[in-house]
Amino acid sequence: MAAPRLNAETRGIVAKLKTYADRTLPNAKTMPREVYTSQAFQELEKSRIFEREWLCAGRAESIPKAGDYLTYKIGDQPVLIIRQKDGSIAAFSNVCRHRMMRLLEGKGSCRRIVCPYHAWTYEIDGRLVAAKHMERTNRFDVGKVELPKVRCEVWNGWIYVTLNKRSASVARKLARLDDVIRDYHAEDYVEVDRQEHVWNTNWKLLSENFMEGYHLPVTHRKTVGAYFPVEDTRFAAGKADDNFTFQWFTKTEDAPVGTAHAKNKTLKGDMRRTSVLGSVYPCHMFVLAPDHLWYLSLHPLDTERIHIVYGLAFAPELMAEKGKLKARIAEAKAYLDATNEEDRFVVEGLCEGVKAPLAEPGPLSWLEKENLDFTRYILRCMTR
Numbered sequence: 540m541a542a543p544r545l546n547a548e549t550r551g552i553v554a555k556l557k558t559y560a561d562r563t564l565p566n567a568k569t570m571p572r573e574v575y576t577s578q579a580f581q582e583l584e585k586s587r588i589f590e591r592e593w594l595c596a597g598r599a600e601s602i603p604k605a606g607d608y609l610t611y612k613i614g615d616q617p618v619l620i621i622r623q624k625d626g627s628i629a630a631f632s633n634v635c636r637h638r639m640m641r642l643l644e645g646k647g648s649c650r651r652i653v654c655p656y657h658a659w660t661y662e663i664d665g666r667l668v669a670a671k672h673m674e675r676t677n678r679f680d681v682g683k684v685e686l687p688k689v690r691c692e693v694w695n696g697w698i699y700v701t702l703n704k705r706s707a708s709v710a711r712k713l714a715r716l717d718d719v720i721r722d723y724h725a726e727d728y729v730e731v732d733r734q735e736h737v738w739n740t741n742w743k744l745l746s747e748n749f750m751e752g753y754h755l756p757v758t759h760r761k762t763v764g765a766y767f768p769v770e771d772t773r774f775a776a777g778k779a780d781d782n783f784t785f786q787w788f789t790k791t792e793d794a795p796v797g798t799a800h801a802k803n804k805t806l807k808g809d810m811r812r813t814s815v816l817g818s819v820y821p822c823h824m825f826v827l828a829p830d831h832l833w834y835l836s837l838h839p840l841d842t843e844r845i846h847i848v849y850g851l852a853f854a855p856e857l858m859a860e861k862g863k864l865k866a867r868i869a870e871a872k873a874y875l876d877a878t879n880e881e882d883r884f885v886v887e888g889l890c891e892g893v894k895a896p897l898a899e900p901g902p903l904s905w906l907e908k909e910n911l912d913f914t915r916y917i918l919r920c921m922t923r
């Protein structure tokens with residue numbers, strides 16, 4: 540896929556962004572305002588970031604049976620992700636081969652994929668098997684039509700899709716992150732809640748917000764912030780990875796949730812109350828705690844609106860305690876809904892702020908190291 544070229548406007552923004560990316564952390568600043576507000580920059584992101592990267596569409600265990608599906612969008616491409624009869628997961632263009640109607644919506648289960656427009660019918664492996672009243676059409680052979688495949692991989696239980704035919708596998712790109720989270724066995728966690736929302740913000744403002752713990756004691760003082768002493772934040776030593784960033788948070792001893800269940804035998808010592816806050820570029824973010832995880836995946840609608848997929852999953856030890864499950868889900872959901880609401884408040888406020896003529900990017904704290912890593916990532920994407 541040929542990426543559109545930079546024009547005078549985007550060239551200027553990229554040149555400015557480079558001066559920010561070149562700064563060291565003690566001299567680092569928030570990205571220039573235009574990075575968040577320019578339509579032309581956003582349009583370039585579509586081809587240079589979203590159509591080239593692996594993006595997270597949801598959790599594999601949330602579509603356990605053949606025909607279970609979920610839908611997602613990569614840039615302008617609707618994608619359907621569907622469990623196959625052999626247990627594998629496949630992804631296809633979610634667009635009918637007839638008049639190009641979108642096929643499936645949301646999340647659900649089907650025996651066959653039936654287009655809601657004229658009922659062309661596809662097997663769950665993407666082959667067209669029925670199309671009525673096409674017998675007078677020249678050179679039309681049902682058996683020769685199928686939905687275009689989209690690359691799809693599962694990593695630690697998360698389903699990733701990409702339009703990039705040449706990109707290295709997710710497993711290879713995230714190998715170093717695998718080393719960090721292996722002992723949590725996130726692939727065994729089970730999704731108990733999935734929601735989709737539209738927020739009024741730029742996608743990068745939410746990505747950056749998720750990366751830094753600086754805001755936790757303030758924005759989230761009523762929720763997660765109460766149990767995270769930010770002074771103890773730990774970053775990985777050495778050079779930042781090109782594909783992700785993360786930090787560890789060790790909770791206080793009295794944290795009511797987010798610590799290992801007594802039956803968890805894989806996490807040792809302080810790791811039993813440590814969470815990994817990971818961001819896989821560009822927009823899959825997660826908090827992986829010893830007893831639960833939650834994650835976000837974003838799809839930009841325009842410079843000021845994003846579509847969010849948001850999920851909550853429990854570790855198997857919690858899933859096994861069936862009697863407590865319903866109450867636990869309700870409690871965790873209320874807690875995370877409140878946390879998300881707190882984040883929505885700030886990222887929508889930021890979106891208003893970055894448009895202000897008197898606003899200027901301010902200096903970063905050492906706790907916002909990952910924001911500088913992200914600045915450099917955006918620059919790399921825009922100049923590759």
Ligand code: FES
Pocket residue numbers: 635636637638639640654655656657658659
């Ligand atoms: S557009 Fe799908 S059947 Fe006509």
Ligand SMILES: [Fe+2]
Pocket residue numbers: 748749754758759882
């Ligand atoms: Fe937050």
